[in-house]
Amino acid sequence: MDRVLAAVPAPEPAPEPGAVRPHGPLTSTPPASGPPPLRPRHRFAAWAAGLLLAGPAVVAGSRLLDTDATTPVTQFLSLLPWLAVPAGLGLVLAAAARRRALSLAAVVVLGAVAWSSLPSTPRAVVPHGPPLARVRVIASNVEFGQGTEALAGLVRRERPQLVFVSECDRACQNTLTTAFADELPHYAAVEADGSVGSVVLSSFPLRDWREIPATMGMPGATADIAGVPVDLQLAHPMPPIPGQVPLWKRELGRVADVAARRTGPALVAGDFNASQDHAAFREVLTAGHLSDAARSTGASRTPTWPAEGPLPPFVQIDHVLVSDDFGVRDVRFLDVAGSDHRAVLADLDLRGER
Incomplete structure (x- = not known):
């Protein structure tokens, strides 16, 4: 009996009033600081x-x-x-x-x-000098020529003085140059099939035809507008699809180089395959001291592609770029049946020196 009692530990004495019992090793620790665990x-x-x-x-x-x-x-x-x-x-x-x-x-x-x-907000550009001529411009990609007839209808209705047409194959060029031989008798073209063909139609005399080396046609010329030489350039670089981004940058870089060499008023228009959010496109603006006509009217987020298919248009890649010699009166976007691009129509004023 004495052995059993010896094995039982004696009870701890009761703490005095006000005393704090020390924590033993089995006492729980306070919770760690930091965010609570995620549910x-x-x-x-x-x-x-x-x-x-x-x-x-x-x-x-x-x-x-x-x-x-x-x-x-x-x-x-x-x-x-x-x-x-x-x-x-x-x-x-x-x-x-x-x-x-x-x-x-x-x-x-x-x-x-x-x-x-x-940058979708309008850029403040104050045109200078007296107005010399009012110029209406249309830039349209007719998707392998499929939108040719629809574009011809737009030209008859809107009566532009300059038309920049991308992906205008031989049949497209023949249709347009024949149908508007009186209204737009002058043209500069890259004659080819499929997406390579392109043409610039003009009611003004053209000279100094030229072409930017690229996968798809990018013709240019100098127009005589109210006695002022104006550089015209169609832009249509390769799209930046996977595997072709370096090529897209190079071809847009060539457009920027041409824009930088201008010495007078200039119009650069077409399917740039680039939005205002692409650095390569903004370099064209910077190099040529150009502004986007749509941005000048607060319409730089108006989408132009893709204009057909299950998705509505979500990006503007078709542009009319102008030097500060032009005042922008209005910009509209027009549907072209048969094409996956909407056309850009810009009403401009060419202004002389102050």
């Missing part, structure tokens, strides 16, 4: 937010750094304003996940997308 639905929301924000962050960053980068960033730059949708949804999911750092990152990404889309 499954919060974890899913956080992952989804991160995925939605990744693309807009890279694309907006490329725009702000003034680079087109490479595939797939180059292609997604065409969607830059629309990337506010996934960025906004990412912000909502980040807030639902209750993660402050992720929510702050989402706010930054959404702000970057909005900030990088600001």
Whole structure:
């Protein structure tokens, strides 16, 4: 009996009033500092937010750094304003996940997308000098000649003085030059089949025909408008599809080189296969001291492609660029049946020296 009692530890004495019992090794520790563990639905929301924000962050960053980068960033730059949708949804999911750092990152990404889309606002250009001539210009890609008849109808109705036509094959050129032999008797062309053929039709006399070396035809000439020599250049570089981004940059670079060598008024128009969010396109503007006629009227986000198919047009890649010798009165966008591009119509005033 004495042995059994000896094996039982004696009870601890009761603590005195006000005394604090020391914690033993089995006492639980206070919870660690930091964010609480994510619940499954919060974890899913956080992952989804991160995925939605990744693309807009890279694309907006490329725009702000003034680079087109490479595939797939180059292609997604065409969607830059629309990337506010996934960025906004990412912000909502980040807030639902209750993660402050992720929510702050989402706010930054959404702000970057909005900030990088600001060039859609009109550029303030004050035309100088007295008006010498009013010039109406149409730039249209007729998609392998399929939109030729529709374009001819637009020309009859709108009566432009200059028409820049991309993807105008031999049959297209024959149709247009024959139908408008009286109204637009002068032209500069690259005669070829398929997408290579292109033509510039003019009611003004043309001289100094030239062509930018490229995969698809890019003819140019000098027009005599109200006694003023005006450089005309059709632009149609290869599209920046995967595997052709370097070629697209080179051909747009050649357009920029031609624009930089101008010595007087200039018009550069056509299917640039580039939006205002592409650095290669902005280099054309900078090199030639040109402005986008659509941007001058606040319409630089009006989409022109793709004009046929299951998706509505979502990007403007067809442009009329002008030197500061021109005042822009109006810009409209016209459907061309048979083509996947909308045409751009610009009403301009050529102005003389002050």
